[in-house]
Amino acid sequence: MARTTGSDGEKTEAAVREAAVSLIARLGYEAMSMRQLAAEVGVQAAALYRYFPTKEDLLFTLMREHMEGLLKAWDAARPASADPVIRLAAYVENHIAFHIERRHATHVSNMELRSLSHERLTQILKMRTAYEKELRTILRDGVEVGAFEVDDTGLTAMALIQMMTGVIVWFRPGERLSIAEVTASYLSMTMRLVGATISHGTARPSGRAGDAVAL
Template identity: 55%
Template sequence: MARTQGSHSDITGPRVREAALNLFARHGYAAVSMRKIAAEVGVQAGALYNYTPDKQTLLFELMRAHMEELLAAWDAATPPPEAGVRAALEAFTRFHIRFNTRRADAVFVSYMELRNLDPENFNVIEGLRRDYETRLEAILRRGVAEGRFAVAEPRIAAMALIAMLTGVNTWFRERGRLSLAEVEALYWDMVRRAVTNQG
């Protein structure tokens, strides 16, 4: 049977989420209506409610999916303990840059739209962010315990380093002067110098 005009049989949840993510990144959550998301997908606004109850849920699910993917990807990429703490820190540095530069819109929305989450949703996302920061904090604490790193406040240092690494997204361009591998190497050198007394 032919699809009637205005039907939502050809919509998928991923298409709705992709459209919402692009619009939130481009215009900001507050400026994007469900009607605008529907127009981006090419359907009537009412069809969206088959995939999400409201715009707040859509924002929350986008942020949660990004953080859960980030955590799972790092856990899968974490070097074994025998590789050493320096190797773990280098791996984290390179992983964070590489993962986030491939997901610029998701990173932007995850940081810039936190203020628009309802309190309950905010607490969930903040918990996931703390989980990720704790991964780096554990590396720093291990380095301090082994006498390899000189970090007075590992928790604060972890947050500062993550902020610095995430900042690559604000300026890196694929066709720029530096390749992503060169950027990773430069940032690893800065991270290394920031946590050690060695040159």
């Protein structure tokens, strides 16, 4: 047999990407075989090589597009306001929403970096660093205008990102907490962590407002 009825390159490629993200997230990149992936798509292993020249190319493509999506999402969500509190709130909300929505892809991008060639690893890390720099800038601006009280902006940015991204480890949609509840909690924790002074009603306006934060 050869070409199958109804076969379509675009659809097959999309199916490969989707199955690959799911399989790599579940089994790990090294543990997933090309034959396994092909079986999931309903195709022979050789067919995969029409779309991705090597297994590593497939991984890299998934990661690059994930990171591009993250940067693009933040670009779209970035508020016009200069207020660091508003900007930080937008960053947190975007980060949580994006990562919950793409749990599997995030897992792949975070866990499989070591399977990339040096050059490609650098490329992915560059995007990641750019994304993290956005948060550091917000924190630094906040400290400058007295909206935040932070020891070390670099360390705090890393701590916040680890905390927020960690949501994909334990959160399961449809369980005890809704996405909105989780987001609200992380927002509140973030604002306390950076010692935010409430300036607008960005978070839940029910909180006690106006006072600064102690150690």
